[in-house]
Amino acid sequence: MTNRSIHRLEFVFIGVASVIAQTVFLRRLIGLFGGSEVQYALVLTIWLLEAGLWSLLAQRLMKLSDQVRHAALSVVYLSLCLLYPCYLILPFLKSVLFSPFGGAPISHSALFSIFALAIPTIYAGASFALLFGGFGRHHDEIGVSRGYLLDTVGFALGGLAITGILSVAGADPELLILLGVTGLWLCLRAVQKTHTRWLVLFPMSIVAIMLAYVGKIALPNSTDRERGSGSRFIVDATVSDGSWSLRSLSPYGQIDVNSDSLSTDAYVNSRLASSYPGVDAGESIVLPLAMVPSPRNLAILGGSLDGKAGFALQDTSLEVCQVEPDPVIRSLFVHMSGEGCLTRPKVDDWSRSGSDSLPWRGRETRHPAQFDSDRLSIVAKDPVDFLTGAQANLDVIFINYLDPATIAQGNYFTREFFELAKEKLSEKGVLAFSTRCGENFIPPERLDYIKSLVVTLTSVFPKVAIIPGETAMLIGGMPGSSVTTDADNILMGARVYGGRLAHYGSAYIEDILSQWRIEKLNGQLATHPGALLTTDTPQGFLLNSMFEMDKFRGVDSRILRSLRHLPRWSAVLLCLLPIALFSLAAVRSGVAASHLPVFYAGWFGLSANILLMAAYQSVAGSLFSRLGLLTGCFMIGLALGAALGQGSASRRLDRFGLSVVIFVSAACMLFLGLLLPRGLGELGTRHALQVTILVASAITGVFPGLIFSMSAGRHAPVSRRQPSAGSLYGMDLVGSAAGGLAATLILLPIIGVSKSILVISISGAFAGTAITTVSVRHKQP
Amino acid sequence: MDRRSFVHRLGATAGVACFGGQICDMVLGTIENAYAFSYTESLSDVEARYYKKLADGIVECELCPRGCRVSDVERGFCGVRENQKGIYKTLVYSRVCSMNIDPIEKKPLFHFHPGTSAFSIATAGCNVNCKFCQNWDISQVRPEQVRNVLLTPDDVVTQCKNRSIPTIAYTYSEPVVFHEYMYDTAARGREDGLKSVVITGGYIKEKPLLDLLSVVDAVKVDLKAFSEKYYSEIVNGQLQPVLDTLKIIHQSGKWLEIVYLVVPTLNDSDSEFEALCEWVIGSLSADVPVHFTRFHPMYLLTNLPPTPVATLEKARAIAKKAGLRYPYIGNVPGHTAENTYCPKCGQVAIERYGYQIVKNNIAAGACSFCGQVIPGVWL
Structure with a gap:
């Protein structure tokens, strides 16, 4: 060799x-x-x-x-x-x-x-x-x-x-x-x-x-890691006497479960998602059920571990469909449903003579009968896929994601998703979900978020109710539903659960639905305008996830929190500033001009990739399982662009070629930015849109590859005055970092996907113009 | 510009950007604080009752053991009492930031009118800084940072009467910091036959405590731990004044219950449980209910897991072994240790599920099975 x-x-x-x-x-x-x-x-x-x-x-x-x-x-x-x-x-x-x-x-x-x-x-x-x-x-x-x-x-x-x-x-x-x-x-x-x-x-x-x-x-003994099972995502698991814990990186985020013989706590993305036994019980499902006359079909989307399905099964006339897209949680749920683990046992089945009589003591199972029912079906699908294929006979759809922390989950709280759910509800059906609210004091950011959810729900459903509490429940109902905030009516509707109600029982339900608290919450919400949440403008849940992370006022949290209040035009300016300054420097300096194209290539490549990733998740689902596919397309485009660029460099076609490529990249993004909003609103054509976004990802990969290679080719005869491979490569990566940060923290949360793509297009115009000017002024080799 | 100078400039720009970021952070912080302090019109202007004037316009607060010495236009540790030209004033009189109707079991008070509701109110502020606070968004802020409702003592009584609520609860944040408002409301409520209960950390001086006990009916004290170290590091307070408070309340004859929040790795040792139980029996009474409650990650202690139920059961077992007659487990709905058991016959005197009373087997203050007197304030 x-x-x-x-x-x-x-x-x-x-x-x-x-x-x-x-x-x-x-x-x-x-x-x-x-x-x-x-x-x-x-x-x-x-x-x-x-x-x-x-x-x-x-x-x-x-x-x-x-x-x-x-x-x-x-x-x-x-x-x-x-x-x-x-x-x-x-x-x-x-x-x-x-x-x-x-x-x-x-x-x-x-x-x-x-x-x-x-x-x-x-x-x-x-x-x-x-x-x-x-x-x-x-x-x-x-x-x-x-x-x-x-x-x-x-x-x-x-x-x-x-x-x-x-x-x-x-x-x-x-x-x-x-x-x-x-x-x-x-x-x-x-x-x-x-x-x-x-x-x-x-x-x-x-x-x-x-x-x-x-x-x-x-x-032969490797079946625990077989394809398709949740166990293959588990990266760490320990079992000791009476307790076990696991950590996994599922396609929907990080799942941690810690369990001892008496309690189980599940964390999703490092936040406590469900705790058994806990005060956040599965009984909250009774509220939407009580607002439907004689409910028959219930679909719970996600969050399988909190026991809602088990509680709902107490209504013997109810068919429950638990939709769980996360393979790890689904796998836990399936494993435990036969054993009744992680669910609240029925009150009247408990022996009360002493702590030794706890039904799960000394064994893994807690209440085998609770989930062991023919009326329960477990569906392993993304909720969008499930609803697209579902019959229009669902009486209650419960979105079981309290405070979505990812774009994939946040997409279930948009107008498009609500409209899809509405199509699948029966005439008397309701859509419901909970959100953290604050029993005593609700910060302004939280009020903004809740109001946005109310605005979005109201834009789709004729009847909307908000029930306050530490976790407020928002319910949107069809014309035939009996959506109400009246405690007596709800108790009447929930009579099938009778004495089995705990937190929403006779004492607490009147408190939680007290007229004064409803008026107080509505009064506070009235001072906030709220925004319509759509798949194109996911700012609501992105900002919400940021809020959850920075609520303890870390050093950088104030900056993050303040970014939320930036006017849109200033967010755009902030993102364009690096490219604009670089362009200005390039016009004045030959060396800066040499670095500008590769910086732009990085900026363009990663910001476009991240925005397309967000768009892709809006129509396709979770981050991690799709990441490889989307990035693979981008990389193929990048390699193709590098090959094309190398050919053009060898033929010395780079005098104005570079600026032409940059302008073309800007034009492509402009076209994509105009095309995308229409497609994102149509979940029915999501498969075609998925392919379109994958192709777009490959195309956006071509430009950085092409620009880098052409830019490097211009400086093939290396001299001390010219940039070398390392500095070009380094500047490309620095540009990528800037683009990734701008897209994730500023552009995407504040102005949405399609408008952000237009901003990238504008940055291309800056860079292209600067390179054209430089070519004329400095006569680069 | 050559490459070297370009790299230098790039480095300088990065440095300026970092510095600028810090400046921006400071500016944004100022703006944010200005935004947060936007409810100033809602502050009260009532003179505080427990303070003495010192030289140079300084005042010394005599409400809690902290004993803040406060100069003009400054505030005490609690953030709700301010020196205004030598006059110490409370800023939260009738300024309620939280108001709910709760089951009395939520406080928790298990031996006080079980199954009834309590009109629960709170103002902003607290005189300690527990890292596990569940109401940090109202207790660890100043009154300007929350939205307050003007609710005079008369208004509180009217609300209770209109809704047929028998009890007023001063809770959520730390009622000690709104002592004047609490005292006046409790006194006003007593005129109309309303009971008053206080849910407090017990960090209060003797004089204001004795005054308060003259108008209230029951007190639940959060005994955060049984070590000075814990109080110093986690609570930012002291243990001894709280123990003194417990003794005074018990001696006053008012109904007393104790809550001990078991935080994993911080106050869950056997020796601490044993010391606590011995002290309660020796200094108070074996009849004082002690609730061992489950911790959930909150505020500044989100890095810890919820308390294992087994730890709570261990604490309860230690308490029973030590001789306490009414040890409970809290924040574990459905656990059998939520129930009240008759110390004589062992039957379930009060059966609970969460905040709900499933069955009450107490009649005229005694077990309906064997007639054993169960201490408490019964209907």
Whole structure:
């Protein structure tokens, strides 16, 4: 194998290793701190930013002697060996610094991530610059644009590989060990460049790992990790005498369940979602049921573990359909439904002679009969899919997501979803959900959110009621329903539950429905305008999830909270500012002009990708299960763009070509921004729209690849006055970080998906104009 | 501009951006505070009753053991009492920020008119700072930061009479900080036959406590832990004054119940349970009900898990072994330890589910099975 081939292979390996390490550490950190989009964007941004800084630093080393450069390259390769220890030590560090239970404020998790990603980003950031500098520049063996092309091909291959491996086994450590082994080999090679025979270790390691996986799959006792079961998402589980706990990264976020022989607490995204036995009982389902004359069909969407289905089954005339999209929770629910775990036992079935008579003491099961019913069906579908295929005979649809923390869950609280639900309700049916409200005092942010929910519900349903409490319940009813806030009427409707009511029983129900409290809440809501929540403008639930994270007033929380109140125009200006300033600098300076296209490429690429991700979730479902597919399309586009860019660079077509490409990218985004709002409103055509968004993702990937390669190609004859591979690569990553942050924290929550895409289009106009002007003024090579 | 200067400028820009971010944060904080303090028109202007004037216009608060010395235009620790030109004033008289009708079992008071409702009111402010506070959004803020309703003592009594509610409860935040309002309301309510109950942390001086006991009927005290260390680190207060309060209440003959919130890893040791029970029996009475309640992650302690039910059962078992006659488990709806058991015959005297009375087997203050007198205030 020639040196050129080896170097090319190494560029591919950079991509593979980077994407594997990125995915593994992203999963790990989100597992530790929670799985909302904000957390995801935070970790990704820190990753890109640190990788970019390492790349810029590596570029500085290029000026030094060969010996220093090789030493630096060795250190970079050795950093691969440290991935596994880093991976192992992170949970320990988190438990020491914060707590093994629950989440940490967003400011703390950001600070933690900065340190946690310091080592994993070394290789991804610095290797490109050092490898190119060490082998490409001096020996003219490989160009920047070709290196970038191979790097992106590596990204795509790595993405595919990790998707495949994780879907089979979900084993992060083996991947990191593999990277460590190859890192050692590469380190040796960096020191002794001619020892190419060591290369054989690379395929051997891959074969060994594959054999291990095949062996694991073939083992007869490995059925607990079979495909499609929730158990394959479980990353940590412990069982001791009478207690067990698990942590999993399901497609819908991080699930933690801690259980002892008497109580069980389930956390979703580091927040306590249900606690058994707890004061937040499943009885709240009785309120919407009481507002339907003789209900027959109940659908509960999500949140299976809180016992609502079990309580509803006490009504013997009721058919209950529990829809659970999350495979981990579904798996727990299915497992426990036969054993009655996690559900409130019937009051009259309890023996009351002493604590020793608790029905679940000393055994895993608690009340086998509660879920063991032919009238209960469990549906493993996204609620949108379920409702699309459901018959229009549902009497009660209960959206069981208290305070949605992700876009996927937030989409169930939009006008489009309410309209879909309305189509499936019977003439007397109701749609209901709860939201945290505050029994004593409701902060202004919370009032804003609740009012937005009321406005959205009112826009769809003719009858709307809001019932106050620590968790207020909002109910929208069809014309034939008996939606009311009158306590007597509700008690009459709930008579089937009779003496089994606890918190909503005769004492408490009058309190919770007291006229004074209803008037008080409505009076407070009247002072807030509220906004109509739609799939295109998901600001309501995004801001809500931010509010949940920053309510304890962390250092950066004030900034986040204040961002919510930014006028739309100022949010747009804030996001355009970096590009505008960079463009201005580019017009004045040749070097800045060289960096502008790659910065724009990064900015454009990641912000567009994140916005499309949000749009995709609006029509397709959860974040993690779709992430690989969407990112894969983007990466394919990126590799294609890099290949095209390399061809054009070799033909010196880049004088005005670069600005033309930038303008075309802006025009494409403009077209997409105009097209998308129409599609997002139509959930009925969601499959076509999914394909459209995937194609759009691939197309938006072409432009950054093309721009980077063309930009690098312009500077092929490297001189001291021209930017080099490392600085270009670093600037690209810094641009990506800026774009990701702007899209997630500012654009998406404040102005919605489609308008944000238009903002990206405007940024392209800035950059394109600047590059055109620069081309004329500076006569770049 | 060459690459070096470009990188330098980039670094400088990043530095300026970070610094600017901090400045923005400060500015935004100022704006936010201005926004938060937007309800100033609702503050009261009533002179406080327990303070003494010192030199130079300074006043010393004599309401709670904290004994704040307050200069002109400053406030005490509680944030609801202000020195205005040498006159110490309460800012929350008749300024109610929370008002609900609760079952009396929610307080919890298990031996006081079971099955009845209580008109529950609170103002902003608190004289301690518990890291697990469940009502931190009203207790840990100043009165300007919440929306208040003007509700005079007469209004409170009228509300109760209109709804046939027999009891007024001063609860949610810390009633000690609105002592004047609480005293006047309780006294006014007594004229119309209404009972008053106080749900407090017990961090109060003797004089105001004795005055208060003359107009109220029952007190539930949150004994947060049985160690000074816990009170110092988690509560920002002291244990001894609370123990003194408990003794005074018990000696006064008013009905007393104690709640002990069991927080995992912080106050859930066997030795602490044992010390608590021994003290209650020795200094108060074995008939004082003690509720071991389940902690749920809240406020600044969201990093801890909810208390395992087994820990609560262990605490109750220790209490029973020590000789307490009425130990309960709280915040675990449906648990059998919510019930009141007759200490003589062991039968269920009052059967509860959550805040609901399922069955009441107490007649004329005695167990209907064996006639054993059950201490409490019964209908």
